[in-house]
Amino acid sequence: MKYTGNIYRPPFEARSLLLQVTVGCSHNKCAFCTMYRDVPFSVEPLSQIEADLKEASRYAPQVTRVFLENGDPFVLSADKLCAIAERIYRYLPKVKTIAMYASILNIKTKTDAELLRLRKLGINELNIGVESGLDTALIRMNKGYSRDQAIYELKRLQAAGIDYGANIIFGAAGAEKLNENAQATASLLNETQPYLIFTGTIHADPGCPLYEDLRSGSFKENTVRQYLAEEEIVLSELTLKNCYYFGVHPSNIIPMQGYLPKDQQSLLRELQHRRETLSAAALDSIPSRGDEGKILL
Numbered sequence: 001m002k003y004t005g006n007i008y009r010p011p012f013e014a015r016s017l018l019l020q021v022t023v024g025c026s027h028n029k030c031a032f033c034t035m036y037r038d039v040p041f042s043v044e045p046l047s048q049i050e051a052d053l054k055e056a057s058r059y060a061p062q063v064t065r066v067f068l069e070n071g072d073p074f075v076l077s078a079d080k081l082c083a084i085a086e087r088i089y090r091y092l093p094k095v096k097t098i099a100m101y102a103s104i105l106n107i108k109t110k111t112d113a114e115l116l117r118l119r120k121l122g123i124n125e126l127n128i129g130v131e132s133g134l135d136t137a138l139i140r141m142n143k144g145y146s147r148d149q150a151i152y153e154l155k156r157l158q159a160a161g162i163d164y165g166a167n168i169i170f171g172a173a174g175a176e177k178l179n180e181n182a183q184a185t186a187s188l189l190n191e192t193q194p195y196l197i198f199t200g201t202i203h204a205d206p207g208c209p210l211y212e213d214l215r216s217g218s219f220k221e222n223t224v225r226q227y228l229a230e231e232e233i234v235l236s237e238l239t240l241k242n243c244y245y246f247g248v249h250p251s252n253i254i255p256m257q258g259y260l261p262k263d264q265q266s267l268l269r270e271l272q273h274r275r276e277t278l279s280a281a282a283l284d285s286i287p288s289r290g291d292e293g294k295i296l297l
Contacts, residue, residue, distance in 0.1 A: 001018075001019070001020070001052040001055050001056060002020055002044070002048055002051075003018075003020050003069070004020065004023045004039075004070075005023070005024075005036075005039050005070075006035070007020070007069055007070065008035060008069075008070065008071075008101075009067055009069070010067075010127050010198065011248065012196075012246065013065075013067040013099065015065070016063075016066060016067040016099065017056055017060055017063045017066045017067070017092070018066075018067055018069050019049065019052060019053070019056070019066050019067070019068055019069065019084075019088070020044055020049075020052070020068075020069040021044050021049055021068045021069065021073050021076065021084055022041070022042070022043050022044065022069070022070055022071065022072070022073045022075065022076065023039060023040070023041065023043075023044070023070055024036040024039035024040060024041040024070060024071055025039075025041060025070070025071025025072055026041050026071065026072055026075040026103075026105075026106075027071075027072065027103060027105060027144060028041065028071070029142050029144065030129070030131075030141055030208075031140065031142045031204075031208060031209040031210045031213075032141055032202060032204050032208060032210040033208060034204075034205045034206075034207045034208045035071065036070070036071050037207050037208065043076065043080075046080075046083060046084070046087070049084055049087060050087050050091075053087055053088060053091040053092065054091060056091065056092060057092060060092070061092065061094070062094055063092055063094065063095060064094050064095055064096050064097070065095065065096065065097045065098075065099065066088055066092070066095055066097075066098050066099070067099050067100060068084070068098065068099070068100035068101075069100075070101075071101060072100075072101050072102055072103050072106055073100040073102075074100055074101070074102030074103070074106035074107070074126060075102075075103075075105075075106045077109075078110055078111075078114035078115075078117060078118060081118055081121075081123060082117065082118065082121055084098075085098055085118075085121040085122060085123060086121070089122075095122065097122055097124050097125060098121070098123045098124070099124065099125045099127065100123075100126060100127070101126070101127050101128075101129075102126040102127065102128050102164075103128060103129060103144075104128065104130075104143070104144075104145045104149060104150045104153050104154070105144055105145060107154070107156060107157060108149075108153055112156060112159070112160065115156060115157065115159075115160035115162060116160045116161075118160075118162070119160050119161045119162050123162065124161075124162055124163055125163050125165060125195065125196075126157070126162060126163075126164045126165070127164075127165045127167065127198070128154075128164050128165065128166060128167065129143075130150060130154075130166040130167060130168055130185075130188065130189075131143060131168060131169045131172050132168065132169060132172040132173060132181055132184065132185050133147050133150070133181075133184035133185040133186070133187060133188030133189070134147065134172070134173050134177065134180055134181045134184040135147050135184075136173060136177065136180075137172040137173035137174075137177070137181055137184075138150075140173070140174075140219070141172060141210075147184065147188060150188065150192075151188060151191055151192060154192035155191075155192060158192065158193065163194075163195040164194050164195065165194055165195060165196035165198060165246075166189060166192075166194040166196070166197050166198070167198045167199075167200070168185055168189070168197060168198070168200075168234075169199075169200055169202050170182075170199065170200070170201045170222070170227050170230045170231050170234070171201050171202035171221060171222040171227060171230065172185075172202050174219050174220050174221070174222075175220040175222045175223070175226055176220060178226050178229065178230040178233075179230075179233065181230065182230045182231075182233035182234045182237070183233060183237060185234055186233070186234045186236075186237035186238055187237070189234075189238060189240065190237070190239050190240065193240060193241060193243070194240075194243055195243060196243060196246055197243060197244070197245050197246060197247075197260075198246045198247075198249065199231070199246070199247040199249065199252060200249040200251040200252060201222070201227055201251045201252065201253065201293065201295065202221065203289055203293030221286050221287075222286075223283065223284050223285060223286055223287075224253060224278065224282055224283050224284070224285055224286075224287055224295075224297070225275070225283040225284055227253050227287070228253055228254075228271055228274065228275050228283075231247075231253070231271060232268060232271050232272075235264060235267055235268055235271070236268065238260060238261075238264065239261075240260045240261060241261075242259075242260075243259070244257070244258075244259055244260070245257055245258055245259070245260050245263070245267060247267075249292075249293075250290070250291070250292045250293060250295070251289075251292065251293035251294060251295055252295070253274065253287070253295055253297075254270060254271065254274050256270050278297070282297060
């Protein structure tokens with residue numbers, strides 16, 4: 001099967017068939033991201049996608065889930081996505097779900113009728129970089145949409161029966177606005193009810209604007225104590241009906257996961273326990289980072 005450059009997927013798609021339908025990211029302007037900086041965006045022709053599916057049918061005929069690659073395949077037109085879905089079922093008839101990365105901007109280009117059509121074809125559980133519910137953070141991160149636009153588009157997904165997983169970033173508004181960021185993000189999630197929340201902390205590699213802002217001090221990163229406080233506010237204020245809290249990205253202060261609301265209090269106790277066991281020096285330090293923003297404590 002054809003893959004171009006680095007292929008990224010959420011950890012929970014480990015058993016999915018990865019099918020490349022786009023290369024790079026159509027937006028590719030987020031201030032914190034270097035994943036596709038040097039990768040021109042392009043769309044795979046249907047002939048290549050079909051050839052890949054023929055190959056997959058030989059070595060993975062029992063696959064039940066397909067994850068479309070790369071950065072935001074939901075940017076494709078509804079007609080193109082339907083054509084891809086129809087070919088997936090032709091070669092892999094046991095598939096039940098077709099998932100992918102998506103953005104708020106991608107949803108905006110689809111009509112309500114098109115969203116319903118896509119859901120009927122098994123397109124579901126989109127992974128969306130929501131990042132924050134605070135407008136100033138969304139502007140600073142150059143996401144290309146406002147809080148109100150995000151809520152509107154996510155509710156359109158919900159009305160079509162399309163579930164979404166939200167990626168959120170603790171520290172996205174900087175240390176001075178951690179309370180505002182936490183409250184705004186929790187309220188956005190409460191209003192749009194994701195089936196999954198994938199958390200991480202703000203970090204940047206050389207080659208993106210945020211990296212320079214962090215170096216110059218124009219963007220002030222949370223301390224460890226502040227990251228824990230921001231996560232605690234978000235978790236305390238969530239009123240989700242049935243959601244998986246997936247906090248195991250390397251950049252999390254505490255790797256933890258559980259179901260909301262069932263495990264909400266145990267997750268909060270884990271945050272409190274870590275705050276009590278870390279030294280004051282560690283709590284008041286800016287995190288040291290390793291690969292993928294891994295926090296080294």
